[in-house]
Each structure stands twice: as structure tokens, then as C-alpha cells.
Amino acid sequence: MTDTCGCPPEAGSAVCELPAQGFQRAARAANACPECGKTGKPVQGQTVKALLSVSLREMRDADYLFCRTRTCPIVYFSPDGEHTFTVEQVRERVYQKEPGAEEVFVCYCFRHTVGDIRAASTETRAAILDDINTGINAGQCACDLRNPQGSCCLGNVRGLAAAQQLERLAVGVAR
Ligand SMILES: [Zn+2]
Numbered sequence: 040m041t042d043t044c045g046c047p048p049e050a051g052s053a054v055c056e057l058p059a060q061g062f063q064r065a066a067r068a069a070n071a072c073p074e075c076g077k078t079g080k081p082v083q084g085q086t087v088k089a090l091l092s093v094s095l096r097e098m099r100d101a102d103y104l105f106c107r108t109r110t111c112p113i114v115y116f117s118p119d120g121e122h123t124f125t126v127e128q129v130r131e132r133v134y135q136k137e138p139g140a141e142e143v144f145v146c147y148c149f150r151h152t153v154g155d156i157r158a159a160s161t162e163t164r165a166a167i168l169d170d171i172n173t174g175i176n177a178g179q180c181a182c183d184l185r186n187p188q189g190s191c192c193l194g195n196v197r198g199l200a201a202a203q204q205l206e207r208l209a210v211g212v213a214r
Pocket of ligand 1: 076
């Protein structure tokens with residue numbers, strides 16, 4: 040008796056891992072995350088190198104992309120989708136994956152967490168944005184080496200602040 044793929048049962052594996060003859064890979068959009076299917080954002084090689092917690096020997100010679108999908112465990116993947124790094128293999132917790140976690144950084148260079156932004160008064164929040172802008176203007180940021188997305192955090196910080204502002208307004212109206 041043989042499996043449907045033709046492997047003898049004594050091969051030691053109940054499920055044959057070899058693709059069946061004539062197997063066709065489903066068409067995949069270019070630069071789409073192999074897990075969630077969303078288009079990734081290109082990141083520089085140095086970002087992946089700086090953020091990985093595993094041996095850099097595991098990197099491929101590829102232009103990696105960053106997956107922003109909250110529910111997807113993949114952080115970086117190669118354009119062909121063959122090679123991936125998950126949240127477990129990255130040194131920092133990733134804001135896009137845990138946007139509601141208080142202790143996760145939203146600004147990795149100047150160490151502002153989601154909780155800092157959420158708890159901040161309007162004035163404090165403005166002061167945090169000022170601090171970030173001042174740091175950027177002073178050339179003190181290193182988003183390509185510290186932020187898993189490999190680019191400036193300001194959009195995320197502003198988005199989070201705006202969402203928080205709306206939430207407070209909504210609560211105010213409800214009262
Ligand atoms: Zn994904």
C-alpha cells in the first residue's frame with residue numbers, strides 16, 4: 040500500500056512533504072506576505088540586520104519587506120515569500136503587531152511607549168511630539184536601526200495621539 044503521492048509508508052512520515060507531480064503554486068501577488076497576503080513595505084537590509092534576534096547567517100540575499108498586519112506573526116519576508124522572520128525572531132516588540140500594548144514602543148529612538156502616549160494629557164502629548172521632532176532635527180534618531188518598520192515613527196505617534204483624542208471626545212460626549 041502506498042500514500043496517494045506514491046511514497047512507501049515505511050518512509051517514516053504520514054504526510055509526504057514532496058509536492059505532487061504537476062503541483063502548481065497558487066498565483067501570489069508580488070511583495071505579498073506569504074502568511075496574510077497583504078503587501079509588505081520595503082525595508083533596508085540594515086534594518087533587518089539590526090532588529091533580528093537570531094543569527095544573521097539566516098538572512099538571505101534579498102530585499103526584505105515588512106508586514107504591517109496586526110494579526111500576522113511575520114515581521115520580515117523575502118519578495119518571493121520563501122523566507123520569513125516572525126515576531127519571535129525580532130529583538131523588539133513590534134508596534135504594528137501590538138498597537139494596544141502599553142509597554143510597546145511607538146517611538147523606538149526616543150523611547151516613548153503606547154502607554155506614554157495614551158496616558159498623556161493634550162499638553163504632555165504635544166511635549167512628546169516636540170521631543171521627537173527636536174531629536175529628529177538634531178540628527179539623534181536612528182529609525183532605520185531601531186524601529187522595526189525601518190522608518191520614522193512620527194506618523195504612528197500622530198495616529199495614536201489622534202485616535203486617543205477621538206476616544207476622549209467620544210467618552211466626553213457619552214457622559
Ligand atoms: Zn503578514
